[in-house]
Amino acid sequence: MHDDLTEAVEKYIKSMPSFSVTVAKVLDVCNNPQSSPSELNRVISLDPVLVARVLRLINSAYDGLPRPVTNLVRAIIMLGINTVKNMALSTAILVKLAADAPSEFSMDEFWRHSLCTGIAARLIAKKRRVEDSLAEEYFTAGLLHDIGKLPASALRAGEYSEAMELAGRERIDLYRAEERVLKLDHCAVGGIIVNAWRLEGAVADVIKYHHHYLEYEGPCRDILYTVAMADRFSSVKGIGFSGNRYPGPLAPEVTERLALGEDIFGELESAVKKEIEEASVFLKP
DSSP states (O other), rough: OOOHHHHHHHHHHSSSSSOOHHHHHHHHHHHHHTTOOHHHHHHHHHHHHHHHHHHHHHHHHTSSSSSOOOOOHHHHHHHHHHHHHHHHHHHHHHHHHHHHHHHTTTTHHHHHHHHHHHHHHHHHHTTOOOOOOHEEEHHHHHHHTTTTTHHHHHSSSHHHHHHHHHHHHTTTOHHHHHHHHHOOOOHHHHHHHHHHTTTOOHHHHHHHHHTTTTOSSSSOHHHHHHHHHHHHHHHHHOOOSOSSSSOOOOOOHHHHHHOGGGGGGGHHHHHHHHHHHHGGGGTOO
8 A cells, every 4th residue: 555655646746737837947046045136036037926926915914004015126125035936836836736626625724733733833933033034935845745645645535535434533643653554654745755756844844744743854944843732733723724633742853853832822812823824825826
């Protein structure tokens, strides 16, 4: 089953159209440390959809501005190149994977859980005084952490339903039930996606390790642990749903490293719910 599912996911990902030329160029520009906002402007300005997303994001994020931002270069400067890259990457991935929405999930509830996790991760980062320009990567990692569930459930609908039933019946983490039924959990499936699309850095590491964070030895432990906490917050508070009704407790290493405990969940809840509608800018066409 393990090898069969791995092969099926690889084939599934390869069968998808590649990223649009514009998104691919955005990633190239953003990954070049010498790139400037004007260079990024030249690429984005060729894609009306991306232009609209960037302007919608800046005017949503800075709703106290005296007048709307309509200049793309100004928007890129205000948001930061890394934020624009994450927006382009997030929307491209979500559009691709949501096309074959599995029946096991309400996609609205799945993305609500994903948005909640991203927003909570960003708020936790800010509480820990992470710079705003870096906090956006926490949001992106949280938003995309569960993408491995989509191809796994689409390709093995019957077995995935069985895994969800097992998780509910035995009150265990869904990823543990996936391992028992599918012999592969959604972190491993996410890893196949990460490798196929050559994703790198914190976002890739979070997708692969958010349930196996104690095994992680890379440089992005702060983001990884933050998303693990944000994911638990989303599940415990029942904001959205991605199949995990009984999340296991966080390891002490998480709360020790972040110097935060679950007592902040109550504080986060109202702020997260307030931001969810604004953050839906990432999902709108």
